[in-house]
Amino acid sequence: MAKIGVFVCHCGENIASMVDTGRLASTISDHPGVAVASEYKYFCSDPGQETVKKAIRENGLTGVVVAACSPRMHEQTFRKACAEAGLNPYMLELANIREQCSWVHTDKEQATEKAIEITRSLVEKVKRNNDLKPISVPVTRRAMVIGGGVAGIQAAIDIASAGREVVLVEREPSIGGHMAQLSETFPTLDCSQCILTPRMVEAIQHPNITVMTYSEVEEVDGYIGNFTVKIRQKARYVNMETCTGCGDCIQKCPVKKIPSDFECGLGNRTAIYTPFAQAVPNVPVIDRDRCTYFKNGKCKICQKTCQINSIDFEQQDRIETIEVGAIVVATGFQIQNTAMYGEYGYGRYKDVITGLHFERLASASGPTAGKIRRPSDGKEPEKIVFIQCAGSRDAAKGVKYCSKICCMYTAKHAMLYAHKVHHGETQIFYMDIRAAGKGYDEFTRRAIEEDEAGYVRGRVSKVFEENGKLIVRGVDTLLGRPVEVVADMVVLATAMVPQPDAKDFAKRIGIGYDEYGFYNEAHLKLRPVETATAGIYLCGACQSPKDIPDSVAQASAAAAKVLGLFSKEQLEREPVIASVSDSTCAGCWGCVTACPYNAIDRRDITDRNGNVIKRVASVNPGLCQGCGTCVTFCRSNSIDLAGFTEKQIFAEVMAL
Amino acid sequence: MGLQEQYRKEAAELLSSGEVKLVIGYGEGTTADRRRPVFVRSAELVSRLVLDASGVANLSAYLVPEGLLSDGKKVAVFLKPDGVRSINILAAEAQLDPGQVVILGFDIEGGQPTPLPGRKASDYAPLIESLKGSGLSPELQAEADRLEQMGAAERFEYWKEQFSKCIKCYACRQVCPMCYCRRCIVDVNQPQWINTSSHTLGNFEWNIIRAFHLAGRCVACGGCDRSCPVNIPLRLINHRMAKEALDTFGHYAGESADQKPVLATFRQDDPETFIL
Numbered sequence: 001m002a003k004i005g006v007f008v009c010h011c012g013e014n015i016a017s018m019v020d021t022g023r024l025a026s027t028i029s030d031h032p033g034v035a036v037a038s039e040y041k042y043f044c045s046d047p048g049q050e051t052v053k054k055a056i057r058e059n060g061l062t063g064v065v066v067a068a069c070s071p072r073m074h075e076q077t078f079r080k081a082c083a084e085a086g087l088n089p090y091m092l093e094l095a096n097i098r099e100q101c102s103w104v105h106t107d108k109e110q111a112t113e114k115a116i117e118i119t120r121s122l123v124e125k126v127k128r129n130n131d132l133k134p135i136s137v138p139v140t141r142r143a144m145v146i147g148g149g150v151a152g153i154q155a156a157i158d159i160a161s162a163g164r165e166v167v168l169v170e171r172e173p174s175i176g177g178h179m180a181q182l183s184e185t186f187p188t189l190d191c192s193q194c195i196l197t198p199r200m201v202e203a204i205q206h207p208n209i210t211v212m213t214y215s216e217v218e219e220v221d222g223y224i225g226n227f228t229v230k231i232r233q234k235a236r237y238v239n240m241e242t243c244t245g246c247g248d249c250i251q252k253c254p255v256k257k258i259p260s261d262f263e264c265g266l267g268n269r270t271a272i273y274t275p276f277a278q279a280v281p282n283v284p285v286i287d288r289d290r291c292t293y294f295k296n297g298k299c300k301i302c303q304k305t306c307q308i309n310s311i312d313f314e315q316q317d318r319i320e321t322i323e324v325g326a327i328v329v330a331t332g333f334q335i336q337n338t339a340m341y342g343e344y345g346y347g348r349y350k351d352v353i354t355g356l357h358f359e360r361l362a363s364a365s366g367p368t369a370g371k372i373r374r375p376s377d378g379k380e381p382e383k384i385v386f387i388q389c390a391g392s393r394d395a396a397k398g399v400k401y402c403s404k405i406c407c408m409y410t411a412k413h414a415m416l417y418a419h420k421v422h423h424g425e426t427q428i429f430y431m432d433i434r435a436a437g438k439g440y441d442e443f444t445r446r447a448i449e450e451d452e453a454g455y456v457r458g459r460v461s462k463v464f465e466e467n468g469k470l471i472v473r474g475v476d477t478l479l480g481r482p483v484e485v486v487a488d489m490v491v492l493a494t495a496m497v498p499q500p501d502a503k504d505f506a507k508r509i510g511i512g513y514d515e516y517g518f519y520n521e522a523h524l525k526l527r528p529v530e531t532a533t534a535g536i537y538l539c540g541a542c543q544s545p546k547d548i549p550d551s552v553a554q555a556s557a558a559a560a561k562v563l564g565l566f567s568k569e570q571l572e573r574e575p576v577i578a579s580v581s582d583s584t585c586a587g588c589w590g591c592v593t594a595c596p597y598n599a600i601d602r603r604d605i606t607d608r609n610g611n612v613i614k615r616v617a618s619v620n621p622g623l624c625q626g627c628g629t630c631v632t633f634c635r636s637n638s639i640d641l642a643g644f645t646e647k648q649i650f651a652e653v654m655a656l
Numbered sequence: 657m658g659l660q661e662q663y664r665k666e667a668a669e670l671l672s673s674g675e676v677k678l679v680i681g682y683g684e685g686t687t688a689d690r691r692r693p694v695f696v697r698s699a700e701l702v703s704r705l706v707l708d709a710s711g712v713a714n715l716s717a718y719l720v721p722e723g724l725l726s727d728g729k730k731v732a733v734f735l736k737p738d739g740v741r742s743i744n745i746l747a748a749e750a751q752l753d754p755g756q757v758v759i760l761g762f763d764i765e766g767g768q769p770t771p772l773p774g775r776k777a778s779d780y781a782p783l784i785e786s787l788k789g790s791g792l793s794p795e796l797q798a799e800a801d802r803l804e805q806m807g808a809a810e811r812f813e814y815w816k817e818q819f820s821k822c823i824k825c826y827a828c829r830q831v832c833p834m835c836y837c838r839r840c841i842v843d844v845n846q847p848q849w850i851n852t853s854s855h856t857l858g859n860f861e862w863n864i865i866r867a868f869h870l871a872g873r874c875v876a877c878g879g880c881d882r883s884c885p886v887n888i889p890l891r892l893i894n895h896r897m898a899k900e901a902l903d904t905f906g907h908y909a910g911e912s913a914d915q916k917p918v919l920a921t922f923r924q925d926d927p928e929t930f931i932l
Contacts, residue, residue, distance in 0.1 A: 507924050584839040588749040594920035615750075633920050635869045636837035637844050650847030 002033035002127045005061040006119060007052055009043040009068035011098055016041075018102035020112040024067065027116050033127055035059050044074050049081040056085035063087075063126035067095040067119045072523070090132040090575070090643060095122040117656050124655035128648045132575040137622055139225035140325035141566040144169060146217055146509075149177020150196060151540025151551040152330035153203045158559030159328075160208035164566050167322055168203060169231055170213045174279035175200050177332055181262060183362035183370070185548055186412045187443035193278060193365060200280040214285055218319070220509040223597060223625055224535030225325045225571045235315040237286035238272070243310040245282030249302035250274070258290050264357045266375060267367030272302045272311075277365060286311075326535050326562040329519060330555065331505065333541035336391045336398065336495040344390065344492060345463045350376040351470055352463060352490045355409055362416045372420050374489045377468075381488030384417055385472045386410045386428040387460050391495030393431065399495050399516060404545040406493035407434045411444040413491060414453035427454045427485050429474055437549070456483065463490055496545040510596070511536055518544050529558040537561050576626030576643040578619045584638040585616040591630035591639060592617060599623035600630060659769045660707040663734070663760050668699040670732050676758055677729040680718050681705040693718055707734065709767045714877035716742035717833035725756050732758040737772070737787060740780045741875040741910025742833040747777065748915045751836055754778070777913060788908045792876070792895055800892050815860075815893075821886040822859040824852065828866065828880035828890055834873045841865060867893045872901040872918030873909050904929075 008025045010016035021039045029037035036055050042048050043066055055061060064087065066078050071094040079089035097115040105111040141164055145156045148170030156168040168175065179185075180200075182192035204211045212231060219230040238249075253270035260269040262276050269275075271291040274284045292299035293313060303311040335356055338346040346352045351374045353361075364370040374381045388410055391398035407430070414426040433455070435441040447453040460474035472485045498517035499505070506513045511531040512520040519542050522530040529537050537558040540551040565571070580591075582605060592600045603618035617639075619630075631639045640646055667679040682705065683694030689710045695718075696702055716739045719731060735743070740759060747754040754777045761772030761780070774780045791797055803811055826842070829835040842850045842862055850865065851858025874894040881891040901907040904927055907918040 504924060584837070586751075586837045588751065588917075590749070590917050590920045593916055596922075635841065636839055637841045637849075638839075646849075647847050650849065 002063060003035040003059060003061050004033050004063045004065060004123050004126055005052070005055045005059065006034055006037040006123065007043050007048075007055075007064070007066045007068075008037070008039040008097075008119070009048070009066065010039065010041045011068060011102075012041065015068070015098050015102045015115075018105055018108055018111045019097055019115045020108065023112055024097075024115050024119060028067075028119050028123065031120055031123055034123060035061060043068055044077055049077070052078065052081050053085035056082065056087050061087065063091045063093075063129060065093050065095055065119060065122045065126055067097050067115065067122075069098040070094070070096045070100075073526075088131040091126065091129050093122040093126045093129070095119040121652045121655040124651040125648045128645070128651050130642070130645075132642055134572040135575050135577070135621060136570045137225055137573055139566065139569060139571045140227075140323050141165070141569075142167070142322075142324045143326045143328060143562050143566075144217075144227070144229055144322070144324040145328045145330060147177070147330035147332055147540065147542070148172075148175030148203075148211070148213065149330060149332045149540060149551075150179040150199070150548055151332070151555040152177070152328070153196075153199050154552045154555035155328045155330060155539055155559045155562075156203055156209050157199065157206065158556050159562050160206045162559075162563050164208065164563065166206075166209045167231075167324065168209055168211045169215050169217055170211070171216045172275065173214050173236070173273075173283075173285045174275050174281070175203060175211060175213060176276075176278075176280065178356075179548060180276060180278070181264075181356060181363070182359045183364070183366070184412065184416060186408045187437070187439040189412070189415075191364070193363070197278045197280070200278070204280050211281065212320075213281060215320075217505075217509065220327065221598065223623065224573075225565070227324050227327060227535065229322050229324060229327070231320045231322065233318040233320060235288075235317050236283065237288070237311060237313055237315050238284055239310040239312055239315075240281065240283055242308050243283045244308065245274075245284075246307075247274075247284075248305045248307070249311065250284055252301050252305045254299065254301060255290055255292055258287065263360050263367050264354070266357060266360050286313075326537065326565050327509070328537045328539060328555075328558045328562060329509070329511065329531070329542055330538075330540040330558075331499055331502065331542040333496045333545065334499055336497045338390055338492050338494045340397050341390060341492075343462045344387065344460065344490070345465070345470075346492060349463070349465050349470060349490075350374075351381075351488065352492065354492050354494045355406065355413065356494075358413050358491050359409075362413070362420070370420070372417055372424075379488070380421055381424065382421075383425045383427070383485070383487045384414075384489045384491060385460075385463075385470070385485055385487040386413060386426065386491045386493065387472075388428065388430040388493045390492035392493075399497065401495075401516070401545070402434065403493075403496040404434070405496065405547045408437075408440060408443065408547065410491075410493050411435075411447040411453060415447045415451045418447075418451035418453070425454065426452075427456055427472075427487070429456050429458055429460050429472075431457070431459070437547070458483070496541060498542065502542065509533075509536065511538075518542065529554055529561055535565065574626060574643075576641060577621050577624040578626065578628070578630055578639050578641050580617045580619060581638040581640070582614075582616045584636050586636050586638070587615050587617070588635070589617065590633050590635070594629050594633045596627065596629060597623050597625050599625070659762060659771050660705070662771065663707055663762075664702045664705050666760065667696065667705060667732060668702045670758060671696070671702070672699040675730060676732045677727075678731045679705070679760075680715050680731060680733040681760070682707060682711040682713070682715075682734060685710075705734075707762065707769050709764050709769060711762070711769065712736075712764070712878070712882070713831075714739045714742055714833055714875070714879050716746065717831060717879070719743075719757065720746060720751050720833065720836040722838070725752055728756065730756050730758055732760055734760045734762065736761070736763055736877075737780060737783055738875040738877040739833075740774075740777050741784060742877070743777045744784075744910040744913045744915065745873055745875070746833065746836070747913035749917070754913050781912065784908075784911055788911075789902055792891070796889070796891060796895075799889065800895060803892060803896075815863075816856060818888045819859040819863055820856050821888060822854055822863065823886060824854040824859065824862065825885060827883040827885065831879040831883040832870075833877075833879075834870055841869075863888075863890070863893070867897055870894050871897040872905075872907050874898050875910050 006028045008021045025037045025039045082092045083089040095118045144167045145152045156166045160166045185192050215233045221228045253272045255271040259265040260267045272284050272286045288294045360366040392403040435444045458475040458477040462473045470487045476483045502517035521528045539554040539558040599620045604612045605614045670676045679696040682691035685692045691710050746752045762769045850861045
């Protein structure tokens with residue numbers, strides 16, 4: 001005979017303000033099988049949990065329903081409480097009357113009715129729950145970090161310094177990411193290279209870190225603690241082991257006029273190149289599409305120049321398969337191509353540039369050695385107009401979100417310009433200044449008060465060229481009148497957007513993403529560095545636009561999560577796994593194909609003489625993740641999922 | 657010599673040489689224009705085989721009963737192109753080995769059976785490719801178009817009326833080559849997802865589940881339509897599902913013996929139009 005305890009939580013006002021919890025408790029107490037029903041302000045609190053435990057012990061409950069929040073929130077909490085009171089933790093169900101009821105309704109009467117229905121349906125389910133035991137699986141205590149920008153580097157160093165192996169995968173020839181391109185960094189104005197390059201060197205020299213540059217993750221199989229990753233190491237045509245990075249080959253390469261991506265096209269590179277002088281590893285790659293030898297079959301000057309014979313034109317892409325227990329995704333961002341604003345003339349006028357171009361101009365290692373020179377004629381600009389939100393916060397043409405860093409870097413640009421060109425003037429068109437962060441507002445104030453950055457509140461409607469000058473037409477909304485500024489250069493604060501292949505990559509490794517392609521965290525507030533896929537973590541701007549401090553903080557947080565996972569040799573897994581009924585399985589193998597975890601195999605059933613009578617599908621409990629895809633696929637209804645059996649679900653539905 | 661004579665002769669040769677253990681074909685029915693399946697196991701009996709324009713049933717369904725092919729011996733069967741597609745699907749779903757099936761292929765053109773030369777399912781690949789996306793008969797197409805024009809509510813009323821006629825005889829299931837499960841979902845009663853009594857709700861449940869189970873698998877042989885004693889135009893539902901599979905995922909049921917099931921596979925470029 002079932003003895004079910006129902007515990008209705010107020011969640012402060014969250015539930016109680018929209019659901020009549022008293023009525024819910026009294027109605028459900030009359031439901032067959034319900035032994036006790038009570039309500040309380042916070043069942044997740046210590047006294048709340050004690051109430052549940054006491055009720056289990058005193059009434060000999062066989063099942064518990066907590067009518068409260070989403071199971072994602074507190075299922076573990078109450079499972080633990082049940083276990084402490086001697087009840088199998090899988091005899092607990094959470095009836096979600098918060099996210100799926102009180103939060104989304106406005107009519108208390110109807111919301112209460114719905115809460116009763118939800119709770120009753122879970123009572124019917126829990127009556128059919130079975131005692132389950134968690135499954136133990138081994139953990140491969142090696143992590144992979146995808147993306148070698150500042151976030152990825154930080155995560156890798158943190159994990160490695162705690163004594164675990166890390167494979168850091170970067171698709172560019174060097175680690176460093178966007179931060180390596182920056183000049184000085186807000187709000188302290190330390191030189192980006194000066195703080196980043198030591199970290200890059202630390203990463204590559206760390207005994208626990210294997211850095212794989214010019215490599216891309218092709219495939220991720222497996223599950224938390226046990227991932228198998230295929231990585232394509234693209235052919236560099238330079239022997240990594242022997243190359244000393246002397247740079248002779250780069251000096252002698254005859255193809256010199258290739259616009260450099262690293263310099264945002266403001267400088268050139270050769271066909272055999274390192275993206276920048278401080279590249280890590282300091283081993284060049286040959287750009288196959290631009291190399292004279294690969295195009296015409298003649299040249300090989302680099303090979304002749306190299307004194308230690310490190311050039312290898314025969315090198316092929318290599319696929320490496322590695323086993324890891326956790327994955328940190330730190331794939332970063334791109335800046336939006338601002339060509340969609342025809343009125344700003346980006347792409348048409350050479351002196352209309354993006355913030356990243358400006359970083360290269362201001363960088364001591366940049367194409368102008370840190371002197372601010374306009375791209376068209378190399379002259380020093382006397383007046384620069386900055387346009388903020390050139391893409392961000394523009395639902396019509398750009399992206400809806402705020403890119404978060406532009407207010408700060410624009411202030412920084414104005415400051416750097418003032419420091420480098422003392423008589424220079426700036427005008428910054430802005431919507432509002434968002435400077436929330438440690439030392440951030442002080443920084444923008446400093447730009448305005450000490451470095452005389454000229455802020456104009458308003459939007460720009462048009463930029464056009466006249467007599468070698470850029471005419472910027474806009475509006476000053478504080479004065480309520482149109483303005484026209486004659487400038488030598490215009491800098492657009494372009495939006496941060498996901499990598500162009502972000503969605504494809506998410507599908508390849510099995511994580512979720514939002515409408516833009518930024519990767520989804522498991523819970524924005526409580527699980528910000530985990531993805532919904534166990535064992536895969538996030539950090540940096542692949543999750544949302546972020547500045548360096550936030551990226552690094554998140555990277556260390558992700559590393560802490562990985563180390564937590566690696567703190568045990570075995571991992572306890574939920575026993576929610578599928579099983580196949582041998583007698584009814586038709587052997588169509590649809591489930592084998594459908595299973596995203598390759599957890600289903602074919603199994604022979606033999607008679608006592610060893611003759612095969614039948615072949616049926618068979619679930620490997622170590623691999624099964626309990627997603628239920630096979631259950632829904634099976635036409636003969638031969639697969640069932642522990643914890644969510646057909647009988648349980650049916651009872652749940654029929655109780656509505 | 658007509659095709660019937662030619663295939664009787666070929667069947668006799670196949671049987672007497674021991675190449676096949678059984679020939680499945682059409683035989684005399686209860687009326688002049690009806691055919692029923694005949695199972696010929698000796699060369700002397702090939703005269704029972706009849707092949708004319710009334711040979712419309714998809715005989716591939718008779719290959720799947722448990723044990724028929726488990727001895728590894730071959731069986732010859734009269735098949736139209738739709739039947740060959742069924743063989744491909746059954747092979748893809750591991751229900752038979754296409755190497756065990758000798759096809760006596762034909763099609764019906766201008767009221768006459770015409771021969772198709774392929775004896776193996778794989779011989780039909782170019783023909784099947786050319787049939788890809790071919791539609792219904794003009795009358796059925798007109799009815800399908802009429803349904804497409806309707807609003808959702810009106811269309812629901814249409815099917816409600818059609819399904820209200822269903823008597824749950826399961827003739828559609830019995831005749832269908834794709835319904836080879838040893839235990840059909842409708843026979844599961846713990847829990848009983850599908851109401852067995854023939855009222856509209858239960859009828860809806862049954863017919864919608866069957867339509868889903870045939871998505872990406874139906875070859876439009878029309879067996880369910882013909883066997884339905886209350887004339888529910890079941891082919892229209894299955895045709896609509898087939899169209900969806902083709903338009904959305906480029907899946908044409910039964911193209912080859914190693915085709916993956918459309919509802920069990922995922923490609924990165926699959927359209928996600930259904931995700932709101």
